[in-house]
Amino acid sequence: xxxxxxxxxxxxxxxxxxxxxxxxxxxxxxxxxxxxxxxxxxxxxxxxxxxxxxxxxxxxxxxxxxxxxxxxxxxxxxxxxxxxxxxxxxxxxxxxxxxxxxxxxxxxxxxxxxxxxxxxxxxxxxxxxxxxxxxxxxxxxxxxxxxxxxxxxxxxxxxxxxxxxxxxxxxxxxxxxxxxxxxxxxxxxxxxxxxxxxxxxxxxx
Amino acid sequence: xxxxxxxxxxxxxxxxxxxxxxxxxxxxxxxxxxxxxxxxxxxxxxxxxxxxxxxxxxxxxxxxxxxxxxxxxxxxxxxxxxxxxxxxxxxxxxxxxxxxxxxxxxxxxxxxxxxxxxxxxxxxxxxxxxxxxxxxxxxxxxxxxxxxxxxxxxxxxxxxxxxxxxxxxxxxxxxxxxxxxxxxxxx
Numbered sequence: 411x412x413x414x415x416x417x418x419x420x421x422x423x424x425x426x427x428x429x430x431x432x433x434x435x436x437x438x439x440x441x442x443x444x445x446x447x448x449x450x451x452x453x454x455x456x457x458x459x460x461x462x463x464x465x466x467x468x469x470x471x472x473x474x475x476x477x478x479x480x481x482x483x484x485x486x487x488x489x490x491x492x493x494x495x496x497x498x499x500x501x502x503x504x505x506x507x508x509x510x511x512x513x514x515x516x517x518x519x520x521x522x523x524x525x526x527x528x529x530x531x532x533x534x535x536x537x538x539x540x541x542x543x544x545x546x547x548x549x550x551x552x553x554x555x556x557x558x559x560x561x562x563x564x565x566x567x568x569x570x571x572x573x574x575x576x577x578x579x580x581x582x583x584x585x586x587x588x589x590x591x592x593x594x595x596x597x598x599x600x601x602x603x604x605x606x607x608x609x610x611x612x613x614x615x
Numbered sequence: 616x617x618x619x620x621x622x623x624x625x626x627x628x629x630x631x632x633x634x635x636x637x638x639x640x641x642x643x644x645x646x647x648x649x650x651x652x653x654x655x656x657x658x659x660x661x662x663x664x665x666x667x668x669x670x671x672x673x674x675x676x677x678x679x680x681x682x683x684x685x686x687x688x689x690x691x692x693x694x695x696x697x698x699x700x701x702x703x704x705x706x707x708x709x710x711x712x713x714x715x716x717x718x719x720x721x722x723x724x725x726x727x728x729x730x731x732x733x734x735x736x737x738x739x740x741x742x743x744x745x746x747x748x749x750x751x752x753x754x755x756x757x758x759x760x761x762x763x764x765x766x767x768x769x770x771x772x773x774x775x776x777x778x779x780x781x782x783x784x785x786x787x788x789x790x791x792x793x794x795x796x797x798x799x800x801x802x
Contacts, residue, residue, distance in 0.1 A: 425792065426788065453799075457795050466742055469646075474640045477669065481672050
């Protein structure tokens with residue numbers, strides 16, 4: 411069987427899927443004429459079939475669970491992230507509230523400085539009292555933060571006092587409304603109204 | 616399927632364990648089969664396959680996502696299986712001999728709730744016989760045979776998994792196939 415060696419090599423090449431067209435023809439024609447090689451080839455193919463039949467070899471049930479249970483603990487951050495992904499509406503609402511209240515509270519906390527609407531006629535005293543002097547008329551709205559207001563003259567507009575008091579000792583004259591904001595919720599409410607107001611002004615302009 | 620696995624791997628890389636669950640479910644049988652073909656014992660195969668997945672998870676950061684995940688996973692599985700064979704105590708072979716005498720070992724190891732028609736017994740005995748014949752080959756041949764016939768890996772992929780030249784893979788497959796042909800011809 412001198413023919414065998416080379417042809418067996420071709421058979422293996424065939425089974426590896428590496429046979430060229432020419433070699434395939436060569437092997438084919440040889441197999442037709444040589445019984446021994448045909449038999450050999452048949453046995454090889456059968457061996458491959460037997461080796462490939464491994465469907466009965468299966469990982470046991472619960473294999474995946476067992477693997478997962480034996481894994482090191484996952485990072486906390488990831489499980490939070492997954493929870494957020496599963497609940498997008500709640501997440502969006504939470505983020506909205508965090509930002510909204512966050513910004514308002516920080517604004518409330520940081521503002522302990524006296525601030526007054528700019529007007530050259532106002533007198534500001536060291537004890538954070540703002541005075542509208544007698545005989546002076548302030549044109550436009552007046553906003554005072556963290557200070558008291560004493561009106562001896564008159565204000566031609568609305569007055570808002572945040573964290574302060576309107577000292578009514580004298581008979582000052584306000585043509586618009588006077589608002590005093592002291593509580594935190596009023597402060598928030600004031601902010602919201604203010605925001606709404608500016609939004610509407612923008613739209614109407 | 617490849618892209619699905621790729622996405623899952625990316626999630627696992629971020630530390631998501633539930634994504635890894637899908638990866639395990641997808642590959643469990645093939646990894647188990649490879650381990651079984653090399654080690655020849657279902658309990659050890661299960662143990663090794665489990666360890667392979669755990670190692671893959673722990674070392675996922677070192678996996679390059681541009682490459683094929685299965686190649687990387689099989690490499691871990693074959694490495695730990697071959698390591699196990701090297702460390703093995705000789706008493707294991709007693710176990711193998713018992714198996715050869717009646718062939719009922721595998722049968723009794725199957726989960727009890729799995730339906731088993733009478734006519735399947737013969738094929739299980741046949742499969743046990745095939746595995747015994749595979750076990751008579753050296754381990755380095757068994758790993759090549761396992762990779763070639765479990766997931767039909769190409770010669771190039773096998774060379775990558777086992778980190779040996781393609782020529783060596785070819786020789787081992789040819790010799791292994793030839794040896795098994797002689798042993799299985801009467802089946």
